[in-house]
């Protein structure tokens with residue numbers, strides 16, 4: 001199967017952990033991502049009978065809906081846009097007057113900003129000078145359009161999504177925000193939020209995989225499950241408890 005690439009650079013994206021995560025997805029009928037972000041896992045895995053993606057970020061979800069339903073209009077809008085420092089600043093000041101314009105500007109801000117942080121222009125002296133190319137955007141969006149066919153796109157608080165789609169035939173991939181992370185695309189979680197999420201895992205009927213930052217707090221909180229510590233270079237996530245270059249994460253599964 002050909003893997004589809006993410007259309008944007010989402011901080012905390014799981015592309016580099018795919019070789020570890022994909023083999024942990026057990027047989028299921030319904031696949032759910034309650035914290036969809038950049039969709040690295042959905043786009044890389046085999047299609048499931050039923051697939052659901054969800055995120056609380058309304059701009060991100062609106063972009064996916066436009067990729068799914070209004071691809072020609074979105075591409076046309078992107079064609080008008082300049083990938084430039086001025087473009088980024090202009091789109092921060094004016095995010096767009098129509099839904100399609102907003103989706104295009106959100107994508108362009110993501111692609112032209114440092115690590116997808118949405119507001120600092122990415123300066124690059126190599127790789128063709130940054131991430132903005134009409135040709136590659138057109139190809140990526142076209143592939144994502146095909147892959148998102150039949151995918152249900154929700155925009156709910158995660159609690160609602162995981163409960164709505166849970167069943168004994170459901171597989172959940174959970175990738176909540178890291179504890180205390182300081183990034184602009186979305187807020188890091190507090191320990192109280194992580195504890196509330198942990199409690200909900202016991203109620204699930206379906207199987208799941210969870211990725212969280214590799215803090216001592218999380219090791220204790222998730223001690224009843226199987227924890228695999230993985231270490232990878234991650235420059236886009238700045239976590240309070242990890243000053244070092246190599247970023248530690250846990251991949252957690254039920255025992």
Ligand SMILES: C[S@@+](CC[C@H](N)C(=O)[O-])C[C@H]1O[C@@H](n2cnc3c(N)ncnc32)[C@H](O)[C@@H]1O
Nearest residue numbers: 012013014035037038039040056157158175186
């Ligand atoms: C670590 S990112 C997911 C990254 C994704 N797995 C990827 O590979 O790109 C976490 C996502 O959770 C979303 N989020 C944060 N709090 C949420 C909530 N209460 N309900 C639903 N989504 C939430 C954020 O908007 C963010 O996109």
